[in-house]
Amino acid sequence: MKKILVIEDDRIYQKILLKALINHFSHIEFEVIETYAEIKKIINSKKRFDLVISDINLPDSSGEHIKDLVNAHYKVVVMTGLNDDTFRDEMFAFDIVDYIIKSELQRFGYLIKLIQRLDANESRSILIVEDSKPVRSFYKRILEKQNLTVYEAEDGQKALKIISEESIDMILSDYNMPNMDGMEFLKELRVEYSMLDLPFIAISSDNDHATVARFLKLGANDYLRKPFGKEELICRINNSLDMLDMLQHVKESATTDALTGMHNRHYLYEIAEKIMAQSKRLDYPLSLVIFDIDFFKKINDKYG
Template sequence: MKTILVVEDSAIVMKVLRHVLARSAQINPIYAKTFAEAKQIVARGDHVFFAALVDLTLPDAPDGEVVDYTLGLKLPTIVLTGSFDNQRREKLLAKGIVDYVTKEGRFSYQYALGVLHRLIKNQQVKVLVVEDSSTQRKFISTLLKLHLYDVIDADDGVNAIKALLANPDIKILITDYNMPRMDGFELVKTIRGKYEKTDLVIIGLSSDEDGSLSARFIKNGANDFLRKPFNHEEFFCRINHNVEFIELIEQVRDAANRDDLTGCYNRKYFFEQGSSIRDRSAQNESPLSVAVIDLDNFKSINDRYGHEIGNFVIQRVADSLSTSFDRFLLARAGGQEFFALLPGLNNEKAVAFVDRIREIVASSPQRLGAEEASITFSAGVSSLLGDSIDDMLFSAGACLHRAKDTGGDIVIGDDDSE
């Protein structure tokens, strides 16, 4: 959760802001009614602020002094104002504010909230700027950094490809047309040989007066085109629209890999990723363990309390497992069974890790109808790579059967099952 400094003197606007911002689970707004109060809040040092949402004209700061103050604190700043003034807008944008929002109704405040959410997300979005002019490259990079994008730059198409290879998580590439060694068209065509439009957004730029450039860029594989010089707000609208497109595609893909009941990865995804991880471990001779986890006596829970309570138990246990296995690959295999892949852990360490999770789950009683009961699980853990991920799961399954035979609520590893 990010802490936001909100400064607004109007009681009505403050009431609307409180209502709108309270709907976000991502931000923690700290409110001030005056410039003096805002400075006092900052001076106390009780909060580490992520950004600021401020009124342009306050009783004790009528000329936008609060904007200069928050910018001086290096806080991304969104300005609220009662009226639109193009000259004032240009002056504020030149100072380096993130955005300028006119108080014209609830949508305006919802838009401001959307900008705050975008700033939070942007920290994880890597953008490559390809421009041979150092002045233009710096200008575009600076604009993107105002919105907290993670920016990398390159001075031509050849270096852009090198940057992509070194940073495969780049989401957006912004490229000029006229560049030495490899121009924008050649760069786009080369990149599209490896990256789909849904994996990497490419936005073409040019100051050339040729009206066909936009069509040529898009025909060569670009997602969008923007003519220089461009309006700041149009630039960010295009960037935001395209990054939200990428995020939507990622959400759809992720949903296809998730179990509907628990939100854990599904069996299909586990086998796809697990096979690759297992092969890399075999090639690198690095330790790898797999765990097969099964809830104890789950059939009796379903029989006694019904499937609705049974599903609730699976969801709660899945939440606990997801938290505990957050740095590993966890999937719901089906029913009350889960798979977990633990790269870097040998059998002894993996058994100890899974056993600690078993203790955590057992120590958190679940409500079953009008009663409370501890939910336990048994697990088998194997580090025998075999010839495939199926072989690993077979070995872990044999360990799990041994654990069940001993009465359950126990973790058995390779050595224990001999």
């Protein structure tokens, strides 16, 4: 993420907000404007920003500018002092990135965390497994607003093929699908990938608590019961990605040599089993190369 547009007409609030953002994101360029007229000029000039953070009420707008920004394909985070569920739903109907109540910003902590998440999501991918094309398109539209690369599959079998060919960080899967349903897909997935390796969020309209328990016991990281709102989906996805980042950082610290940055033997023990399982499943040969370094103890004693 390189450029963010901030739209705020309150000069005092604008100054405090900008200071907090610059302190946390020195690599990002921020531009500030205050009116709907300035927004129209930016839209007409086709100037692009990676994210727009906008107040609802401006001197010449009572929120109309949000729709214009979204229609011009800007990713918009709405900030407002209005805590109203109906208005909130109207904003999410415009496909905004998020909706933040100013009184709940807690010194901008949530906004800063959101920008960090959106920035990190540029290198993250998610696989949507759902047999209904309109539903897949609905999920895809929401998740692409979160800066995620989105892959699609209509059943578990096609999903497994995509996973073997692409780098996937998370799975969002429906339960009831033809050929291979979500539960069978999860069983196959967990043979090779742990909950840490590849988080799995199950989706179903099934209200049976036993179904939820079965998914969780099979290795689902989370469960979403239909119907759910856009905001809940966004929160669940981003919370799971936050947890994935944290656990992978801990794992990397345990399997990587701090001095050289190279993987240690703990990593070899873990990855070898997965590579062998994948080799057997895809029926391709494996080779192993071993290097014997002379006087390694002296090197280790000197350099660690």
